Every structure is written in C-alpha cells, then in structure tokens.
Amino acid sequence: MIADKASREDAPVMSDPLNELGLDSLQVVELTYDIEERFNVEIPFNANFDIEAKTVADLVQTVERLVAAKAELH
Amino acid sequence: MNRVVVTGLGVVSPIGQTVGNYWSGLVAGQSGLAPLELSGDLQPGTKLVGQVKAFDPAAHFEPQQISILDRVSQFAVVAARQALAQSGLTLTEALAERTAAIVGTGSGGHSTVDDSFHRLYAGGATRLNPFTIPRAMISAAASQVSLFCGTKGPAYVVASACASATHAIGQAFHLVRSGGATCAISGGAEASITFGALKGWEAMRIMAPDACRPFSRDRKGMVIGEGAAMLVLETLEHAQARGAEILAEIVGFGMSADSKHQTAPDPGGMARAMNAALADASLPPDAFDYVNAHGTGTVANDEAETTALHKSFGEHARRLAVSSTKSMVGHSLGAAGALELLAVVNSLRDGVVHPTIGYLGGDPACDLDYVPNEARQMPIRAAISNSFAFGGLNAVLAARKFAR
Numbered sequence: 001m002i003a004d005k006a007s008r009e010d011a012p013v014m015s016d017p018l019n020e021l022g023l024d025s026l027q028v029v030e031l032t033y034d035i036e037e038r039f040n041v042e043i044p045f046n047a048n049f050d051i052e053a054k055t056v057a058d059l060v061q062t063v064e065r066l067v068a069a070k071a072e073l074h
Numbered sequence: 075m076n077r078v079v080v081t082g083l084g085v086v087s088p089i090g091q092t093v094g095n096y097w098s099g100l101v102a103g104q105s106g107l108a109p110l111e112l113s114g115d116l117q118p119g120t121k122l123v124g125q126v127k128a129f130d131p132a133a134h135f136e137p138q139q140i141s142i143l144d145r146v147s148q149f150a151v152v153a154a155r156q157a158l159a160q161s162g163l164t165l166t167e168a169l170a171e172r173t174a175a176i177v178g179t180g181s182g183g184h185s186t187v188d189d190s191f192h193r194l195y196a197g198g199a200t201r202l203n204p205f206t207i208p209r210a211m212i213s214a215a216a217s218q219v220s221l222f223c224g225t226k227g228p229a230y231v232v233a234s235a236c237a238s239a240t241h242a243i244g245q246a247f248h249l250v251r252s253g254g255a256t257c258a259i260s261g262g263a264e265a266s267i268t269f270g271a272l273k274g275w276e277a278m279r280i281m282a283p284d285a286c287r288p289f290s291r292d293r294k295g296m297v298i299g300e301g302a303a304m305l306v307l308e309t310l311e312h313a314q315a316r317g318a319e320i321l322a323e324i325v326g327f328g329m330s331a332d333s334k335h336q337t338a339p340d341p342g343g344m345a346r347a348m349n350a351a352l353a354d355a356s357l358p359p360d361a362f363d364y365v366n367a368h369g370t371g372t373v374a375n376d377e378a379e380t381t382a383l384h385k386s387f388g389e390h391a392r393r394l395a396v397s398s399t400k401s402m403v404g405h406s407l408g409a410a411g412a413l414e415l416l417a418v419v420n421s422l423r424d425g426v427v428h429p430t431i432g433y434l435g436g437d438p439a440c441d442l443d444y445v446p447n448e449a450r451q452m453p454i455r456a457a458i459s460n461s462f463a464f465g466g467l468n469a470v471l472a473a474r475k476f477a478r
Contacts, residue, residue, distance in 0.1 A: 025374070026337050029279050047279045048295040048373045 001038070002056060005031045014057040021056075035059075041066035078250045079313050079476060080321045080419050082163070082306030084156025084261075086149045087413060088124040088299060088403050093156065096413075097420045099402070100428035101449045106403045107286060107297050110267070118272040120281060124299030124404025125267055142205045143218060144183030149302035149409075150215040150263035151222045157259060158223050161306035162318055165224045174255040175220040175229040176246040177304075178238030178262035180408030181271070182212030182231070188268040215263045219304070227255045233408065236368075238262055240411030240461035240469035243305065244327035247471070250307050257312065261304035261412035272298065278337070280372050287432040288369035288398035289376045289440040296370040299404025303412035305419070320476045322419040325456070326355025332466025339375050339462060344368075344382035347468035351458055352386070355472040359387040362394065362472075364427050364457035366414045367444075369398025370405055377439040379460065395452060397445040401431045411461040415471055418457045422475045426451050 003011050006021045018028060025047055032045050043062060044050075085091070088106025089099035099106070110123045126149070131140045134152050143151070154175075158165075165173060186209040193199040208214060213231040220229040228249065232242040239262025246260035275281055275298055282295035313320055328350025332343030352359065368379055383391045399414045406413055421427050426449055433446035456474035463469075 024335070024338065026335070029277070032279070033277060045279055046281070046283070046295060048282070048293065 001034055002031060005034070012056050014055065014060065016056045018054045018056065018059060035063060039063055039067055041070060076251050076253060077310035078247050078307050078324045079310050080305050080324065081308055081313050081318045082157035082159070082161030083321065083416050083419060084153035084160070085301070085303045085413065085416055086126055086129065086153050087301040087303070088126055091126070091129065091152070093416065096416065100399065100417055101426055103429050103431045103447060103449065104402060105431060112267070112269065114269070116269045118269055119276055120272045120298070122282065122284065122297050123267055124297060124406065126301050142208060144186045144209040144214060145265035146179060146183055146263050147209070147215050147218040149265055150177055150304070151218050153261060153263070153302040153304040154219045154223050154259050157304040157306045163257060163306065169256065170224055170226040172227055172256040173225040174227045174246055174249055174258040174260070175216050175223065175225045176232065176242045176258060176260045177216040177219055178232045178234070178240070178242035178408050178411065179212060179215050180233060180235045180238050180264055181266045183210035183214055184266035184271055185268050186210040188270045219259055223259055225259060234467040234469065235463035235465060236405065236407050236410060237461035237463035237467050237469040238408035238411070239303070240415070240459065240471055241329065243412060243415060244329065244469055244471055246307055247324045247327050250309055257306065257308040259304055259306055261302065262409035263302035264407045264409040265300045266407065267298060267300050282371055285432050286371040286401050286404060287434060288367065288371040288401050288430050289380070289437065289444040290433045291435050291437040293371050293373060293376065295372050296400070297404040299400070299406035300409070301403065301406045301413060302409050303416045305412070305415065322422045322473050323476045324471065324473050325357065326351040326472030328352070328354055328470045330468045332468070334466055337464050339378035340466060341378045341381035341385060343466050343468050344379060344460070344462050345385035347470045348382065348386040348458060348460065351470035351472045357456060357472065359390045362387070362456045362458060363452065363454045364418070364421055365394050365396045366418050366457065366459040367396050367398050368460040368462045369400055369430065371398070371400060375462070379462070380440045380442055383442060391442060394442065395427045395445050395450060396442050397427055398430045399428065411459060411469065415459045415473070418459050418473055422454050422457060422473060425453055427454065
C-alpha cells in the first residue's frame with residue numbers, strides 16, 4: 001500500500017522514514033485513510049505534529065497494536 | 075478612478091454579535107474557542123471550535139423568513155444590516171440600483187444540505203422542504219443580503235474557500251473604484267459546523283486538539299470557526315457629500331494562484347498576492363505598519379506565510395506588527411477575510427493592534443513580531459489583510475488610515 005501511494009516499484013523496508021518515501025503531506029494523510037479502511041482501525045495522527053521520525057516499522061507496529069486491541073474486544 | 079472608503083461595519087462572531095463587542099474582545103485577547111455543541115446523536119471527534127453561541131434567529135427575523143434562511147444567510151443578513159445602519163445610507167431607488175452586494179462564502183447553506191440529505195439517505199424521509207434548494211444554494215447569502223437590505227445593483231457570491239471574503243471585498247472595492255457601483259455591501263459568511271463537514275476536516279488531520287496557537291512553537295493546527303462580517307464601501311465623494319463618518323480607506327487588492335498543490339501552502343503564491351496588493355495601492359513596503367495574517371495555526375501555513383512576508387517586505391518585514399485574528403475566533407473559512415478586515419479597519423481608526431493569543435514562544439521558522447498575547451497601541455498608517463485558500467487561491471487587501 002505504501003509503495004503504491006508513493007508510486008514506487010520496490011517495496012519500502014521497515015527502517016525507511018515515512019517522510020523520505022516521496023510521499024507529500026496529503027499522500028501521507030491519504031495513506032493513513034487507506035490503512036484505516038483496510039484494517040477498520042482508527043490511527044491517531046495529526047499532520048501538524050506526528051509526522052517527524054515515523055518509520056514504516058512504526059506504522060506497521062501501530063496498525064498491529066490497533067488490530068490486536070480490536071480483536072481483544074471481540 | 076474613485077477613492078473607496080469604509081463607512082459601515084457589521085459582525086456575527088464567536089466573541090460578539092456587535093462590532094463593539096467583537097473589537098473589544100479582540101483587543102482584550104478574548105478566546106471564542108470552546109467545546110463543540112452540536113445537537114443530535116451523531117458527534118464528531120472534534121472537540122474545540124469557534125461557534126457563534128446564543129444566536130437567536132427569532133430576535134432578527136419573522137418565522138416565515140427563518141424558514142427560507144439557512145444559518146449562513148442569517149449571519150450574512152444580520153451583519154449586513156448592522157453595517158448598513160452604521161453607514162447611515164438611505165437606499166433610495168436610484169442609489170439602490172448603484173449599490174452592490176458581493177458576499178464570500180466557502181460552502182453556502184451547509185447545514186441545510188447536511189440535515190436534508192441525512193433525512194433522505196438515513197432517516198427514511200421521502201420528501202424535502204420546498205425551500206431546500208433556495209436555502210442551500212451557495213449564492214443564497216448574496217441574494218438574501220440584497221433582499222433584506224434593498225440593494226439592486228450587482229449581486230453575487232464569490233467562492234474561493236478560505237479566501238472567499240477577501241476576494242469578494244476586493245471585487246467590491248474594484249467595482250466601486252472603477253465607477254461600476256457607488257456603494258457596496260460586501261464581506262463573508264460561513265456556518266458549516268456540521269457533523270459531515272467536521273468529519274471531513276478531521277480526515278485532513280490538521281485540526282488542533284486543544285488550542286489555536288498561530289506562529290507559536292508547539293502549534294498543533296487550526297480550529298474551525300463560523301460567523302459573518304460585512305462592510306459598507308462607497309466612493310469618497312459620495313461619503314463626503316452626505317457627511318458620513320469615514321472609518322478607513324481601502325487602497326489595494328491583489329490576487330494570485332499557487333498552481334502547485336491542492337492543500338500545501340506556497341510562499342511564492344502568497345508573496346505574489348501581497349506584491350500585487352501593494353502595487354495596486356501604489357504604496358511601497360515601508361508604508362505599512364501592520365499585517366493581519368492568514369495565520370491559521372498549522373505548521374505549514376504559518377511557516378510559509380512568514381517566508382512570504384520576508385519575500386514581499388524585505389528588511390521592513392521585521393518592523394511589521396503581524397497578528398492572527400484566528401487565534402481568538404478560529405478559522406471561519408469563507409467569512410474569515412471579512413472578520414479580519416474588520417479588525418484592520420478598527421486598528422487603523424484606533425491605533426491599536428490586537429494580539430495573537432496562545433503564543434508560547436518563538437519558532438525558528440516564524441521569526442517576525444506576532445504581537446504575542448497582549449494588544450499594542452501603535453500608530454498605523456497602512457495595513458494588509460491576508461487570505462490564502464486551499465487549492466492555492468490567494469487574496470490580499472490593503473487599507474490605510476483615512477486622511478483627506
């Protein structure tokens with residue numbers, strides 16, 4: 001999904017910072033929305049102050065944590 | 075070409091529904107931002123907004139009139155009536171035909187659209203109120219101002235998102251200056267604090283969770299507001315002939331498009347609009363003492379606007395007082411430029427600039443004098459008001475203290 005949004009041929013690696021993938025600010029917001037729709041989770045993210053130093057791994061961990069938390073509820 | 079002066083002001087805002095209350099609130103650094111109050115079961119995540127509280131339509135309109143007026147038109151008409159009353163203009167048949175009504179709004183009758191479509195799609199309704207379209211159409215605010223105030227000259231709505239009011243007033247200014255109209259009622263109105271619109275804003279992920287802190291370190295985004303502000307513009311000749319009190323002179327209007335990005339601000343486009351306003355006013359950068367900034371409180375806008383002020387004003391940028399009205403009333407989108415020009419007119423008249431509140435300290439990317447937290451008395455010869463919209467549509471008005 002990340003490679004698709006960034007229009008990349010190669011898949012990003014876990015240590016890649018999100019803001020160095022060639023995504024502009026609106027694309028990061030779109031990507032977050034796409035992930036929320038795919039996994040049916042709410043990712044807390046404000047483009048004003050959450051954008052620095054986030055890596056692909058951070059994002060994956062966040063989604064895994066949110067999906068797990070959701071599973072526990074059921 | 076005619077000189078164009080301001081002879082009337084009107085406002086409906088989160089910190090006052092008269093010009094006196096609004097201006098004294100701004101000078102006192104009063105925040106109109108408060109927890110969202112929205113009727114119904116559907117509640118968005120947004121907590122902080124700049125709502126117009128205790129606005130009673132029945133205090134301003136007959137029941138029959140209310141049924142055809144969306145909240146945005148109610149705000150527009152109430153502000154326009156105040157402005158017209160202050161100007162003291164009597165719209166005779168001949169003058170009415172020479173008076174324009176040009177109103178900016180970003181989204182028109184948003185609550186009518188939100189409510190009526192929700193009733194259809196989710197509420198099982200099979201028909202809608204016959205006034206749905208006339209209430210919701212984006213041009214309704216200009217129609218209603220012309221109807222209620224009795225203007226019969228050019229009338230239309232200008233929509234350019236967050237720059238709508240500034241584009242509208244700029245068009246009215248040029249119309250009066252060129253002789254296309256003798257007077258104009260012009261400004262902006264917005265009332266789009268609805269469940270649907272707030273969910274849309276949340277999805278952009280640029281809303282501040284707790285406070286609006288334009289140009290400050292640790293700023294966390296913008297806060298949505300609502301309201302309306304209107305001005306009466308007229309030729310200097312007409313105002314003087316009838317002995318009207320002149321509040322300020324509008325001297326320049328500049329516009330530009332970024333042609334870069336749908337949402338990211340561009341200092342180049344901002345600077346081109348400011349340069350165009352200064353050129354239209356035939357005034358050099360050092361003739362200006364005050365900038366009422368677009369100043370939304372997002373990281374991106376405030377940094378880009380600071381860069382643009384350096385570009386347009388050069389060395390003089392550091393001597394400008396720059397403040398953000400949005401720090402107190404939030405971002406009222408298509409109305410914002412009019413609420414902000416009202417502040418500029420009062421600043422020029424009184425020699426006071428209102429503060430940027432919520433300011434915690436400097437940010438290296440925002441290195442100008444933002445009049446932090448306390449109003450300032452200072453002589454103001456001329457000022458600009460900036461509006462920079464999503465989609466890269468920029469508009470800047472220049473005004474100066476009136477002198478014969």
